[in-house]
Amino acid sequence: MNELLPLNHDLLQKLATADLVRPDQILGAHPTVQDGVEGVRFAVWAPNAQHVSVVGDFNYWNGFEHPLERLDFGFWGAFVPQARAGHAYKYNVTGQDGRTVQKADPYMQRSELRPATASIIWESSHPWNDQDWMEKRDQGPGKPISIYEVHLGSWARTADNWYMNYRDLAHRLADYVDWLGYTHVELMGVMEHPYDGSWGYQVTGYYAPTSRFGTPDDFKYFVDHLHSRGIGVLLDWVPGHFPTDEHGLAHFDGGPLYEYADPRKGFHLDWNTYIFDYGRNEVVMFLIGSALKWLEEYHIDGLRVDAVASMLYLDFSRTDWVPNVFGGHENLEAIAFLKRLNDVVAHRVPGAIMIAEESTNFAGVTTPAPFGLGFHYKWAMGWMNDSLAYIEKDPLYRKYDHHKLTFFNVYRTTEKFMLAISHDEAVHGKKSLLRKMPGDQYAQMAGLRTFYTYMWTTPGKKLLFMGQEFAQGTEWNENAELPWYLTDFSDHRGVMLLVRDLNALYKSQPALHCGDHLPEGQMWVNADDADASTYSYIRRDPGTNDWVLVVLNMTPVYREGYVVGVPEGGRYQVLLNTDDGEYGGFGTQQSDLTAREEGVHGQTHRLCLNLAPNSALILKPLPIPVGDRRAEMDLGVTGAAAGEGAAEA
Structure with a gap:
């Protein structure tokens, strides 16, 4: 024996x-x-x-x-x-x-490859080389955060259509993401799960990276390598529910243990999953320990917490529910858990960010505990729903929903928002972003380029799901790699080049990221031209007063000499034009980019612009060169005012 x-x-x-x-x-x-x-x-x-x-x-x-x-x-x-x-x-x-x-061991560090379900004893030997990154990473609200959401199992595959190893993926993904200019990747389905079709949202291994792509040390290498390239790594994390698989947490010791005993609190009818019992300290320990495992031992830069709304409300997607002790529908234990989670992370891993996928108007999601839940960012689900509803409309009727694109500005400072177009918007019959656009192929491409410019210039951090950056036409399929052959076509590659340039502008222009969560970060110039379906607004860095002008034409109508108010006279430069031939447009040119002293839209000056169909412009005033008297005369600046303008420039 x-x-x-x-x-x-x-x-x-x-x-x-x-x-x-x-x-x-x-x-x-x-x-x-x-x-x-x-x-x-x-x-x-x-x-x-x-x-x-x-x-x-x-x-x-x-x-x-x-x-x-x-x-x-x-x-x-x-x-x-x-x-x-x-x-x-x-x-x-x-x-x-x-x-x-x-x-299976709830605390396993490694699992057998599905469909096998045994745990594997693991001892790590990975030598970390990202100390400089970990010490200097800064992901605060004034920093640019642009996230590429990735499902590793379908981003790229081997020649025989099998999963790539974390190490091979690290190099290929880092090269691509670095070229595109994203600051972070967010990984779906990294925590061990038995069913591919769940995309990793029905977890059985809360402490184990999935064996589909290699060992835990292979995953550490993946994170280490992306950090060496200056790319942060975020993970989807699912503390809201877990699957009913017999080998997992379900009825672990013969009855409810990790889950609430009352099925009215402990079972999701929609997802056929169990709900964690947030009133048990051992369950809270289990979940917080999982979060810290990824943040501390795997050097993850942040967690996107899935389905927070389902945790917050006892009546979420159910008619038969149990009120809390005060008779309300809030799950007080889940709220306490989320506050404790974010407080622990803030104290133990101060460089990490916590992001909530929360779809309701629950107050204080990004307010620090004890008054709020303590997340750093919240997905802007309302912005996403309004924006997609608008762009799917025939341009002829968009004027009737004109303020769907302006309504976000009413409440955008109530939380620290992240603008997310995630995998959920490209599956289950919803169509890809490209195919949401009305019109023929050219109109769809132009509309997509305009939408991305609107998204990248709207206050809030950014997230875009893989494949949408090169205008994938089909819905996402988790069982096959992305249709990379599309990037050989000029119109698809044009969209990819636009996303690259948008990321570069977003990072290089403080006006596009520093004031994301402040009232003065955006100012509407003209939000009311519904008949023309055009929008113009200023993005501003409150700290330096640096600003850019954004003009959107959301119809397939060419508008020559379109008047837009601006707060300063002088010459302007085009930072980005979605109708540029490089992006797949016609290359519409501006006849005059000098702002004249004729007030309009509440501004002191005006520009007359040529707006291509379904297009966007980002412009910025040119500084007056010091001592350039001809420029000063051309702009009508004289005397002491000219000296002051030159000194400021």
Whole structure:
């Protein structure tokens, strides 16, 4: 019979400490040396179980060889000398219902490749080389954040249509993202999950990167390499629900444990998943420990927390629900959990950002705790819905929904928003962004270029799903790589070049990112020209007063000599024109970019612009060269005023 040594109980006493936020350092499978003997320490939480044993490669999966000892506080543990890193294992859990079920380790660091479900003992040896990045990363509200959302399993594949390794993906993705100018990538489906079709949103391994693309150290290499290229890495994280798979967290010790016992609180009818019991400290420990595992050990730069609205409300997508103690519909335990989560992250990982996918008007999502939830950013779901509803309309009727594009400005400073066009907007019959646009292929391309310019110049951080940057025509398919051949066509490549230039402008022009969450960050010049479906607005950096002018023509009508008010006279330069031939346009030129002293739209001067059909312009006033008397005379600036203008320039 295999030898089983008594567990060192001192190692488990920390589990009684209420403020322990890294339970994975004790629970799970840990190669160690005990009393001079090399082996693996196993520990699991199963307070209602009648019996627990560990089975694996080290004991021929015999459930009688290595029973775990029942410890205090509902924990079980054993030290197994025969176990080694690389061995697969599971827990045989005889639950309160009398059934014995083989369970994957909730704290596993690595899993077998699906459809196999065993956990794998893991010991990392990756040497990190991103210390400089980790010390200097700055992701505050005044910084540009432009995110490329990626599903690794379908971004690129091998020649035989199989998954690429994290290491190979690191180099290819970093080259591409760096060329496009994004500041971050956000990864879908990285945490271990059994079903490909869930895209990683039904998680069974909250502490394990999916084995589809390699080992945990391969994933660390991926993060390390992107950091070396100056690219941040964000992950989707799902603390709102988990799947019903028998080998996972569901009914872990024979009955509700990680999930609420009352199905009116503990089961999602829409998603066929269980809801975490946020009132149990051990469950809160489990989730916060997972977040910190990714942020601290995998050097992740932030988490996008999925489906926050489903956590906040007890009546989310259900008619039969249980009110809270005050009779309301808010889940007070989930709210407390989110506040605690963000507070812990802020104190332990101050460089990381927390992003909420929250679709309601719940107040204070990005307000620091205790008065708010404490997230850094919130997805602007209202902006997304209004914007997409507008662009899908026939241009003939857009004038009737003109203020769908201006309404965001009414509430944009109530939270710190992130403008996200995610994977959800390119699947399930919603069509790709390109095919949402009305008209023929040329009109759709022009409309998409204009929409992207509107998005990149609207206050808020940016996120765009992969494939949309080169105007993918079909919906996203998670079972095949992106249709990269489209980038060989000039119109598709033109959209990609535009996204690249938008990212460059977004980062280089403080006016486009510094005032994202401040009232003075955007000022409408003309928000009311519904008949022409045009918009003009100024983006401004409140700190330096640097500004740019944005003009949108949302119809397939050429407008010559269109008048736009500006606050300064002088000559202007075109920073970007979506009708440029390089992007696939006709190359409409401006006949005169000198602002005249004829007030309009509440401004002191006016520009007369030529607006191509379905196009956008970004303009900026040119400074007066010091001592350039001809320029001063041309602009009508004389005397002391000319001297002052030159000095300021």
